[in-house]
Amino acid sequence: MYSIHLNNCRFYAFHGMHEEETTVGAPFDVSLSAFFEAEELIAHLKDTINYVDVFACVRSHFGRAVPLLETLAAQIVNDVYLLDKRIKKIDIHITKLNPPIEGFNGTIGVSYSKSF
Numbered sequence: 840m841y842s843i844h845l846n847n848c849r850f851y852a853f854h855g856m857h858e859e860e861t862t863v864g865a866p867f868d869v870s871l872s873a874f875f876e877a878e879e880l881i882a883h884l885k886d887t888i889n890y891v892d893v894f895a896c897v898r899s900h901f902g903r904a905v906p907l908l909e910t911l912a913a914q915i916v917n918d919v920y921l922l923d924k925r926i927k928k929i930d931i932h933i934t935k936l937n938p939p940i941e942g943f944n945g946t947i948g949v950s951y952s953k954s955f
Contacts, residue, residue: 840927841881842874843890850901854911859939861904868934868946869897871915875925888923896922908933912951920955928954 848871853864873888881887896918905911916929934948 840874841877841887842872843888843893845869845871845890845894845897848894848897850898852901853904854901854906854908854935855904855939856906857939863939865938866936867901868936868948869915870932871897871919872930873919873926874928874930875923876927877925888926892922893919908935908949909951912949913953916951916953920953924955926955928952 848869850867850869851864852867853861854867855861855865871893873893875888877886897915900911900915900918905914912931912933916931919929920926930950930952932948932950934946936946938947940947
Protein backbone atom coordinates (compact mmCIF):
# COMPACT_ATOMS: atom_id res chain seq x y z
CA MET A 840 0.00 0.00 0.00
CA TYR A 841 1.25 3.47 -0.87
CA SER A 842 0.47 6.76 0.83
CA ILE A 843 0.78 10.42 -0.01
CA HIS A 844 1.21 13.09 2.62
CA LEU A 845 0.49 16.77 2.95
CA ASN A 846 2.49 17.94 5.95
CA ASN A 847 2.10 21.13 7.94
CA CYS A 848 0.01 23.05 5.39
CA ARG A 849 -0.67 26.51 6.83
CA PHE A 850 -4.00 28.29 6.37
CA TYR A 851 -5.67 31.31 7.92
CA ALA A 852 -9.38 30.81 8.52
CA PHE A 853 -12.40 31.65 10.67
CA HIS A 854 -13.36 28.24 12.08
CA GLY A 855 -14.63 28.19 15.65
CA MET A 856 -17.51 28.55 18.05
CA HIS A 857 -16.59 31.90 19.57
CA GLU A 858 -17.23 35.31 18.03
CA GLU A 859 -13.54 36.21 18.13
CA GLU A 860 -12.70 33.11 16.10
CA THR A 861 -15.27 33.90 13.43
CA THR A 862 -14.32 37.58 13.11
CA VAL A 863 -10.57 37.72 13.76
CA GLY A 864 -9.68 34.22 12.57
CA ALA A 865 -6.61 32.17 13.37
CA PRO A 866 -3.80 30.26 11.67
CA PHE A 867 -4.26 26.51 11.21
CA ASP A 868 -1.85 23.73 10.42
CA VAL A 869 -3.12 20.67 8.53
CA SER A 870 -1.46 17.33 7.85
CA LEU A 871 -3.19 14.64 5.82
CA SER A 872 -2.19 11.15 4.70
CA ALA A 873 -4.08 9.19 2.05
CA PHE A 874 -3.37 5.46 1.74
CA PHE A 875 -4.13 3.67 -1.53
CA GLU A 876 -3.56 0.49 -3.47
CA ALA A 877 -1.50 0.71 -6.65
CA GLU A 878 0.70 -1.35 -8.89
CA GLU A 879 4.10 -2.15 -7.43
CA LEU A 880 5.82 0.41 -9.64
CA ILE A 881 4.18 3.80 -10.02
CA ALA A 882 5.46 5.27 -13.26
CA HIS A 883 2.78 7.82 -14.18
CA LEU A 884 0.71 10.41 -12.37
CA LYS A 885 -2.47 8.46 -13.20
CA ASP A 886 -1.07 5.57 -11.13
CA THR A 887 -1.01 7.59 -7.92
CA ILE A 888 -3.14 10.05 -5.98
CA ASN A 889 -2.44 13.58 -7.20
CA TYR A 890 -1.39 15.55 -4.14
CA VAL A 891 -2.05 18.81 -6.01
CA ASP A 892 -5.73 17.88 -6.22
CA VAL A 893 -5.75 16.82 -2.58
CA PHE A 894 -4.19 20.12 -1.52
CA ALA A 895 -6.75 22.10 -3.56
CA CYS A 896 -9.55 20.16 -1.86
CA VAL A 897 -8.16 20.82 1.62
CA ARG A 898 -7.56 24.50 0.83
CA SER A 899 -11.15 24.95 -0.37
CA HIS A 900 -12.42 24.01 3.10
CA PHE A 901 -10.52 26.86 4.68
CA GLY A 902 -12.58 29.36 2.75
CA ARG A 903 -15.82 28.23 4.42
CA ALA A 904 -15.98 28.61 8.18
CA VAL A 905 -17.45 25.81 10.30
CA PRO A 906 -17.93 25.91 14.08
CA LEU A 907 -16.22 22.61 15.01
CA LEU A 908 -12.87 21.24 13.87
CA GLU A 909 -14.30 17.72 14.10
CA THR A 910 -16.87 18.66 11.44
CA LEU A 911 -14.18 20.25 9.30
CA ALA A 912 -11.96 17.17 9.51
CA ALA A 913 -14.79 14.82 8.49
CA GLN A 914 -15.84 17.05 5.59
CA ILE A 915 -12.29 17.24 4.26
CA VAL A 916 -11.78 13.48 4.52
CA ASN A 917 -15.04 12.73 2.71
CA ASP A 918 -14.28 15.19 -0.09
CA VAL A 919 -10.72 13.91 -0.55
CA TYR A 920 -12.08 10.38 -0.87
CA LEU A 921 -14.38 11.56 -3.67
CA LEU A 922 -11.30 12.61 -5.65
CA ASP A 923 -10.16 9.02 -6.08
CA LYS A 924 -11.97 5.86 -4.98
CA ARG A 925 -8.69 3.92 -4.83
CA ILE A 926 -8.10 5.54 -1.45
CA LYS A 927 -8.44 3.00 1.35
CA LYS A 928 -7.80 5.22 4.38
CA ILE A 929 -7.31 8.89 5.19
CA ASP A 930 -5.78 10.36 8.34
CA ILE A 931 -6.03 14.08 9.05
CA HIS A 932 -4.75 16.28 11.85
CA ILE A 933 -5.88 19.90 12.16
CA THR A 934 -4.15 22.22 14.63
CA LYS A 935 -5.37 25.68 15.64
CA LEU A 936 -2.15 27.53 16.34
CA ASN A 937 -3.46 30.45 18.41
CA PRO A 938 -6.66 29.39 20.16
CA PRO A 939 -8.46 32.17 22.03
CA ILE A 940 -8.21 30.55 25.45
CA GLU A 941 -7.23 32.91 28.24
CA GLY A 942 -3.96 31.95 29.87
CA PHE A 943 -3.38 29.08 27.42
CA ASN A 944 0.04 28.82 25.81
CA GLY A 945 -0.02 26.08 23.20
CA THR A 946 -2.06 24.70 20.37
CA ILE A 947 -5.25 22.68 20.14
CA GLY A 948 -6.26 20.21 17.49
CA VAL A 949 -8.28 17.26 16.31
CA SER A 950 -7.38 14.10 14.46
CA TYR A 951 -9.69 11.97 12.37
CA SER A 952 -9.13 8.70 10.55
CA LYS A 953 -11.48 6.94 8.19
CA SER A 954 -11.14 3.70 6.26
CA PHE A 955 -13.02 3.04 3.04
